[in-house]
Structure formats: C-alpha cells, structure tokens
C-alpha cells in the first residue's frame with residue numbers, strides 16, 4: 001500500500017516544492033480556502049474521526065470547535081517537540097515530507113482563522129528548523145503563504161520557534177510558556193489553551209503527525225480517511241519501533257494493526273534470537289506489557305488502536321513501541337525511565353519533583369543490590385503519592401513503568417544481600 | 419562587542435518573528451545567538467538581553483539554567499552528547515559511551531585535555547532506531563551523528579582537531 005504520511009518513501013525528492021506540487025501538493029489547502037467555509041473544514045475533520053497523534057488521542061475537529069469566535073486573534077501551534085523516549089516519527093515527516101506537514105498546519109490555521117501560526121521544535125532539531133524556515137520561504141515565494149491567499153481575504157504566516165532541551169515543553173501549556181520566552185512549566189488548567197492560549201489568546205495545539213493527515217482528509221473527505229483503521233480509531237499511524245528488534249524504524253500501518261504485524265512483520269522479530277519479555281507501546285511513559293510463554297500469542301494478536309491496547313494493560317500513546325528482550329532485568333529498565341523523568345521534571349509540582357528524586361534513589365539502590373527489606377514497598381508508595389497529584393501528566397507518566405514493573409515482574413526485584 | 423553590534427541583521431530578524439508587542443519571545447533565539455561564538459552565555463550577554471527585553475538579568479539567567487542546551491560555563495569547543503536513554507541503551511549505548519570514555523581518556527562530564535571535546539550523556543534525541551548515536555553541540559548549532567561506532571567517532575574527533583567535521 002502506498003504511504004499516506006511517509007509518502008516520501010514512495011516519491012523521491014518530495015521535500016522539494018515543485019515535486020510536492022506536481023504530486024497534488026497544496027490542492028487541499030487551496031480547496032479549503034477557496035471552496036469551503038472554515039467551519040466546514042472543522043466539520044469534515046470531526047467526521048473523519050481523526051484523533052491527536054501526540055499521545056492523548058483527543059478528536060482533532062472537536063478540539064478546534066472549542067475556539068471562541070468572539071476573542072481574536074487565534075493561533076495554531078504545531079507541536080514538534082518530539083521528546084518521548086522511543087518516538088522519532090515527526091522528525092522523519094519534517095525531514096522528508098515537510099510540505100505535507102506545513103500544508104496541514106495551513107489548513108488547521110484556516111479552519112480556526114489564525115493568521116499567524118508557529119512550529120515549536122525541540123532545540124536538538126536545529127537542522128529541521130533551518131529546513132522548515134527554507135520551506136516556509138519557498139511557500140511565501142510561491143504564494144501559498146502571505147496576504148490574500150488565492151485571491152481571498154485570508155492571510156497566513158508561519159514561524160518556527162526552537163526550544164532548548166526540555167521534555168516538559170512537549171506538554172502543551174509548558175510549550176506555550178516557552179514560546180512566550182519563559183521557563184517551560186505547565187500552566188494551571190482551566191482555562192484551557194483553546195480559550196486562553198498563546199499570548200492569552202485562543203490557541204489550537206496539534207502534533208506534527210496529526211497535522212500531516214489534514215491534506216488527505218480535505219482532498220478525500222471523511223469517508224476516504226475512514227477507509228483505513230477502525231471505527232473509533234480511523235486512519236493510519238506511524239509506529240516508531242525501537243529496542244531489541246532486528247529492524248527498528250518508523251512503520252506506517254492502519255490503526256488496528258496487531259503487535260505481531262509490527263514487531264514480527266515490519267521489525268523482523270526479536271534480535272539475536274532472544275525472547276520477547278516486555279513491550280512499552282507509549283515510550284518511557286508506558287505501563288510495561290508482560291510477555292511470556294503463557295500469553296505470547298494473545299499479546300501479539302492484540303490490535304493497536306486507542307481503545308484496545310488497554311486489554312493488555314497499557315496505552316497506545318504516541319505509538320513509540322519499545323521492545324525489551326529477556327536479557328534485560330526490569331529493575332534496570334525502570335532505573336533508566338526514572339532517571340529520565342527525574343531529569344525532566346520541571347520542578348513546579350512537589351509530588352513530581354520530590355517523588356522522582358526519591359524514586360531514583362530507591363530504584364538505584366534496588367538495581368545496585370543494596371535494597372533493604374522495606375525499599376520495594378516504599379517505591380510503590382512513593383509512586384502512588386506522585387500519581388494523579390500534579391498539574392500535568394509528567395508525574396503520572398513517571399510512575400507507569402515503575403508500578404507496572406513491580407506488579408508484573410516481581411521476580412526482577414530483589415532485596416540486596418549487602 | 420554587544421550582540422546588536424555583532425549581529426545587527428540577525429537580531430532584527432529574530433524580533434521580526436514575533437508580534438511587535440511580544441518581544442519577550444525573542445529571549446530563546448537571542449540566547450542561542452549569544453552562545454554562538456564561545457559555546458556558553460556570558461553574564462554581559464544576559465545583561466544585554468535582559469535590557470533589550472525589559473527583563474531582570476536573574477530572569478534571563480533562570481531561563482539559561484532551565485533549558486539543557488544553554489550553558490553558562492565554558493566547556494570543550496564541542497559538546498559530544500551521547501544518548502544513553504532506554505531505547506538506545508537496549509541497543510548498546512552504555513557500552514558505546516564507556517568505550518568512548520576509554521578512548522578519549524576522560525569520564526562523562528569531562529573535557530579532553532586539549533579543550534576540544536566535552537563528553538556528556540543525554541536523554542532521548544529522537545533517533546532511537548539509529549543507536550548508538552550522539553549529537554555534537556557547537557555554539558548555537560547541533561548536528562546528529564547516527565549509527566556510530568567507536569572507530570568512526572574517533573575519526574570524527576581527529577577531523578575536529580583539524581577543524582573539519584567529515585568522516586568517511
């Protein structure tokens with residue numbers, strides 16, 4: 001099947017404007033601006049059932065419809081922070097198919113009538129910011145950005161903004177703080193960004209991959225989009241596959257494809273002939289799925305969509321599927337994840353800031369074999385004290401791997417003999 | 419020399435990116451500019467940026483402190499930031515980092531005696547399928563080096579000594 005999002009794998013040089021245009025580029029944007037009312041675009045996206053690809057799976061069209069018309073200006077911000085360990089899909093889109101993403105951003109901007117929109121990139125994507133700046137300049141030259149587009153009254157400008165190394169800036173309100181020139185710390189909600197967002201104005205924040213779907217939806221309609229995926233999770237998804245597989249990489253599959261298709265098919269199976277032990281489908285923020293001889297087929301035949309991954313005790317999130325083989329102990333795995341969250345906690349909420357500090361101490365002690373009898377129970381308790389008690393989801397995320405590993409892999413956690 | 423004197427066009431372009439009454443948004447790109455030449459942001463630059471944006475110097479300093487890609491202390495000319503987060507570690511990043519330490523004769527966090535390379539361990543860089551990998555931070559620039567071996571990395575270090583970045 002031809003790719004919908006990773007189209008550059010089928011069409012060489014798609015990152016050149018003329019090639020993109022020759023292959024139907026900007027026809028969707030033109031159609032939206034010249035032949036559709038903004039609300040009609042929102043309705044079509046609602047009907048398509050497109051859900052946010054940044055992790056939460058929130059319906060995109062519904063999110064747009066929260067933007068109040070009587071408060072202006074409006075902004076759209078593309079979330080290109082991509083910092084969840086195991087996620088590397090937005091980077092491929094922006095590097096090789098940048099115009100499809102930018103066209104999607106332009107369509108979203110038209111739908112909510114934003115005249116200035118931003119792309120927020122993690123600081124490490126320095127080269128991508130340069131690339132997108134060049135693409136934006138090309139689009140301006142060719143008349144796809146600027147004033148009175150396609151002879152209508154709609155005007156649009158796009159800008160990139162580089163972060164500087166902070167996972168928390170992927171959280172939408174921390175991201176807005178960062179564009180405003182502040183430390184990236186989450187805001188109290190409500191009010192939600194749809195009402196009080198960037199510069200205190202109504203703002204839509206969407207993930208890069210979410211936006212890259214929009215040209216297809218405008219061109220082919222909701223029904224065309226729904227040809228792929230499931231009823232509740234329509235469309236295709238890019239799965240970032242990493243860890244102990246033979247062929248790690250990005251794979252575009254319909255939502256509802258199975259773990260088997262991804263891991264054994266696309267990924268060529270577990271590397272070095274080892275056994276599959278754990279799956280983290282949502283990056284470091286996952287509850288770890290336990291796989292052993294008793295449930296191997298059940299797990300592998302589980303479909304990956306926003307609802308069904310729960311049936312094996314986890315969530316799809318941003319579909320960054322980390323594969324762990326049986327040479328690794330889960331005390332080592334959560335030592336890594338807690339190290340990450342401790343480093344990335346922004347420090348605003350006490351349960352997350354202090355909780356991760358203590359979780360790291362405990363996890364290191366357990367991993368190094370110095371744990372005392374109460375340490376494992378204490379680790380559970382601390383995780384419980386963090387979960388559900390913070391302004392943003394980072395705190396919750398930090399406990400997912402810990403709690404699930406302790407529960408599902410008790411044999412990997414030992415009290416030290418020291 | 420102040421930033422405005424040194425990079426007048428770039429400072430102007432940075433301010434033009436944001437709405438005229440939202441100049442505080444320029445703080446992050448200005449900090450990158452300040453870091454370009456010596457790889458860290460000097461006190462004078464923070465003061466200059468604060469004055470340009472009607473901020474306290476402390477506030478600018480807190481932004482430098484918050485984001486990991488800004489530095490307020492001089493280090494090696496290049497910062498070699500190896501990812502050893504979970505997905506990369508599953509593919510041998512810890513071992514790779516350890517060998518680099520051996521080859522460079524320094525520990526993580528240290529700088530080679532010639533002041534060329536500071537070796538650091540960092541969190542996921544969105545290149546997990548191409549481990550082992552690192553990014554090279556050079557002033558305000560960041561470049562990716564993916565699917566690396568220790569040998570190729572040492573080749574790069576040799577090239578850096580001669581002012582290049584090419585590896586075969």
Ligand SMILES: Cc1cc2nc3c(=O)[nH]c(=O)nc-3n(C[C@H](O)[C@H](O)[C@H](O)COP(=O)(O)O)c2cc1C
Pocket residue numbers: 051052053054055056057058060079080081082083084167168169170171172173205206207208210211392393394
């Ligand atoms: C700690 C944290 C980190 C996040 N990181 C990202 C990210 O890197 N990219 C992203 O698109 N969304 C990220 N999100 C989700 C965003 O807050 C937001 O829900 C998303 O960008 C909305 O876009 P969507 O509806 O198109 O998915 C993160 C959320 C949290 C709590």
Ligand code: FES
Pocket residue numbers: 085086087501502503504505506507541542543544545546547549
């Ligand atoms: S874990 Fe190293 S790049 Fe993602």
